Amino acid sequence: MGGLREVTAPFLVSGPSGVAIRTRLKNMSAGDEKVLRLVGDHLGSLASRDLKARCAAGLEHDSEQWAQRKRALTEKSSSRWAGSITKATHDQWALARRGRLAHIHSLQAGMQTIRHRLSLPVSEKGSKRAPGGYRSKREWFAKTRRLHVLEDRLATERADWEAGVVHVVRGGKRLLTTRHHLEHAELTEAGWRARWAAQRRFLQADGESGKRYGNETIRVTPDGEVSLKLPAPLAHLANAPHGRYLLAARASFAHRGEQWADRVTANRAVAYRIHEDVGRGRWYLTASWTHPPVQTVPLEAARANGVLGVDTNADHLAAWRLDRHGNPVGEPLRFGYDLTGTTQHRDAQIRHALIRLLHWARRHGLAIAIEDLDFTAETTREKHGRKKRFRKLISGLPTSRLRTRLVSMAAELGIPVIAVDPAYTSRWGAQHWQKPLTSNNRKTTRHDAAAVAIGRRALGHPIRRRTAPPPAHRSDEHGHRTVQARPGVPGGEGNRPRISGPRIRSARTGNGANAVDQNAQHRWGRSAEHESWQQDSLPLSL
Numbered sequence: 001m002g003g004l005r006e007v008t009a010p011f012l013v014s015g016p017s018g019v020a021i022r023t024r025l026k027n028m029s030a031g032d033e034k035v036l037r038l039v040g041d042h043l044g045s046l047a048s049r050d051l052k053a054r055c056a057a058g059l060e061h062d063s064e065q066w067a068q069r070k071r072a073l074t075e076k077s078s079s080r081w082a083g084s085i086t087k088a089t090h091d092q093w094a095l096a097r098r099g100r101l102a103h104i105h106s107l108q109a110g111m112q113t114i115r116h117r118l119s120l121p122v123s124e125k126g127s128k129r130a131p132g133g134y135r136s137k138r139e140w141f142a143k144t145r146r147l148h149v150l151e152d153r154l155a156t157e158r159a160d161w162e163a164g165v166v167h168v169v170r171g172g173k174r175l176l177t178t179r180h181h182l183e184h185a186e187l188t189e190a191g192w193r194a195r196w197a198a199q200r201r202f203l204q205a206d207g208e209s210g211k212r213y214g215n216e217t218i219r220v221t222p223d224g225e226v227s228l229k230l231p232a233p234l235a236h237l238a239n240a241p242h243g244r245y246l247l248a249a250r251a252s253f254a255h256r257g258e259q260w261a262d263r264v265t266a267n268r269a270v271a272y273r274i275h276e277d278v279g280r281g282r283w284y285l286t287a288s289w290t291h292p293p294v295q296t297v298p299l300e301a302a303r304a305n306g307v308l309g310v311d312t313n314a315d316h317l318a319a320w321r322l323d324r325h326g327n328p329v330g331e332p333l334r335f336g337y338d339l340t341g342t343t344q345h346r347d348a349q350i351r352h353a354l355i356r357l358l359h360w361a362r363r364h365g366l367a368i369a370i371e372d373l374d375f376t377a378e379t380t381r382e383k384h385g386r387k388k389r390f391r392k393l394i395s396g397l398p399t400s401r402l403r404t405r406l407v408s409m410a411a412e413l414g415i416p417v418i419a420v421d422p423a424y425t426s427r428w429g430a431q432h433w434q435k436p437l438t439s440n441n442r443k444t445t446r447h448d449a450a451a452v453a454i455g456r457r458a459l460g461h462p463i464r465r466r467t468a469p470p471p472a473h474r475s476d477e478h479g480h481r482t483v484q485a486r487p488g489v490p491g492g493e494g495n496r497p498r499i500s501g502p503r504i505r506s507a508r509t510g511n512g513a514n515a516v517d518q519n520a521q522h523r524w525g526r527s528a529e530h531e532s533w534q535q536d537s538l539p540l541s542l
Contacts, residue, residue: 010369010420010458012299015411016404020288021256025226025249025274028283032247035237036274036283039245040201042231043081046073047202048170050089058164066090077231080217084205096166100157107154114147171199191278198276203228207269207289214264214289218272222261224250226285228274251285260287302416307369308333308361309455311425311447312402315339317353318447321366326461328437332448333360347401354405362413369458370406371422418458428463429453436465 050069057065066086073082117131122140126132134140160166169176178185179192187195205217205228213219218228226247230238240246253260263270273286304324311318319333335357337349361368410417429449437444437452453463 005423007423007457008421010299010418010460012297012302013407013417013419016408018288018290019256019259020286021253021260022284022286023251023253025247025251025283025285027249029248032249033283035234035245036203036276037197037201038237039228039230039234040203040274041197042234043077043085043202044170044200046076047085047089048200050085051092051168051170054089054093055166055168060164076233078217078229080205080208080229081231084217085202087206088202088204092168092170093166096168097161097164100161100166104154104157104161107150107157111147111150111154114143114150118143118147171196175199194278198278201275203275204273205271207271209269210267211269212267214268214270215272218274219244220251220264220270220272220285220287222264224252226251249283253287263289297416299418302367302418303459305365305367307418307455307458308357308364308366309451309453309458310357310368310370311450311454312371313447316447317357318445318451319357319360320448320451320455321364322452322455322459324459326456326459328433328452331442332444332451333357350402350405351409354402354409358406358409358413358415361415367416367418367458368406368410369418369420369455370403371425371454372419420454420457425453425457425463426450432463432465 050073053069054061069089070079070082070086073085077085113131117134118140120133122133122137123135124133134143175192175196178187179196182189182192185192203218205215207215213221216229218226220226226249227240227244228247230243230245235243238245260270269289271288273288274283275286276283306321306323306329309320309322315338316334316336319335321329321333323329335353337353339346339349357368407417426446426449429452430446432449433452434444434446434449437449456463
């Protein structure tokens with residue numbers, strides 16, 4: 001047991017700190033689309049120049065340089081557009097910095113694994129906690145060369161990190177790479193350029209509390225009227241007073257529309273983003289806002305009625321209901337999803353699985369217990385060697401997106417979410433629960449047993465189940481049951497309580513009074529073995 005890592009205590013997951021809703025801008029006229037493309041292209045070029053300036057400044061950037069960038073952008077747009085551009089630039093630069101740091105940690109983990117395996121003899125077997133040596137001298141030599149490659153990469157990444165250098169692409173690196181593989185992506189050059197231009201446009205504005213309808217740059221009234229402030233070079237395109245352009249399309253939010261209407265009516269800040277889906281030929285409006293963190297219920301209150309343990313897998317969610325004592329109730333549940341296809345299809349599959357899970361939990365008044373998974377260190381190629389299938393399986397698990405979706409959707413339904421340490425849940429669940437929960441009519445899988453283990457850990461119980469007592473004739477050999485009340489627990493070693501009522505096919509009333517009296521049992525060394533009615537053993541001298 002000394003080799004096992006310490007398991008952290010379960011905790012309640014905090015709710016989301018923001019909300020984002022989207023709707024389609026219907027009945028867009030040709031003039032509206034033309035104006036939005038012109039404004040987006042103009043502001044996108046300004047955002048590209050500002051990002052270049054921010055990346056050139058590196059770690060030497062300060063508030064004075066930020067003010068200078070904003071003043072330069074104000075001359076070619078407006079003060080509010082300039083504020084939105086500079087803030088988006090800073091967020092993009094900070095995101096690139098965090099990505100570089102994560103890449104450095106990944107390189108360090110890979111190098112550590114390679115050094116460990118190179119230090120072992122060839123073909124030496126590994127253990128459950130550490131990999132063994134490489135299979136052949138050829139692989140050993142190839143890994144020595146890869147170690148030098150990783151060392152060079154790490155030195156380059158560290159130098160860029162210390163200098164504050166980042167590498168970002170407005171529009172996305174993946175879409176940029178697609179330009180060289182148009183046939184594989186089933187795109188024409190004109191189609192790719194349309195998507196590239198749409199991704200590089202800038203049509204987003206932060207909200208301002210106290211201003212009219214919560215946003216002066218992109219304004220949406222409670223009845224759905226959408227207008228935006230035109231940049232100074234495009235002010236001649238205005239069709240409304242004060243240099244604004246009024247769209248013919250109307251916006252109507254079906255999801256959380258009442259919350260959005262309450263905010264804009266009270267002039268509270270709401271951020272908007274307008275973007276075009278070139279593949280569908282549609283325009284969308286996204287509204288987002290932040291709210292203070294919600295006070296969660298205490299942990300004991302959340303698990304008072306039991307929990308629904310959930311095990312995350314590559315193609316389904318395995319769940320099982322547990323009462324507050326940690327006992328499985330009913331039958332195991334399975335909520336499947338298909339993660340093949342486009343990103344929109346995968347996202348929809350996850351939402352459908354989660355909504356079915358949440359509706360079931362709400363009907364029974366249960367909290368949800370789920371593992372606090374993080375596979376960032378498990379997806380490296382050096383961690384599992386040639387196990388490409390296993391690496392692909394771990395990389396395909398939607399841990400981050402599923403956790404974000406679950407917390408957000410559960411907060412709307414008022415369902416608490418308890419996160420537990422994922423250590424040994426699958427192994428111990430299969431060891432202690434898979435076989436006892438399997439019957440002729442039910443085949444319990446390893447994932448179902450893991451869901452039970454997760455639920456018991458969320459309730460504060462050990463994963464190991466309460467074992468049955470040993471047979472009477474072997475009690476001296478096996479001793480008491482392994483998971484039993486401790487001697488210090490009040491009533492743990494007391495007599496069994498007398499059950500009132502008629503006795504049917506059982507011992508007479510009162511026969512259980514001495515159930516735990518060791519002197520009343522026929523055991524070696526007890527006084528009951530030397531009563532007057534019991535025959536003594538014959539002496540050996542006879």
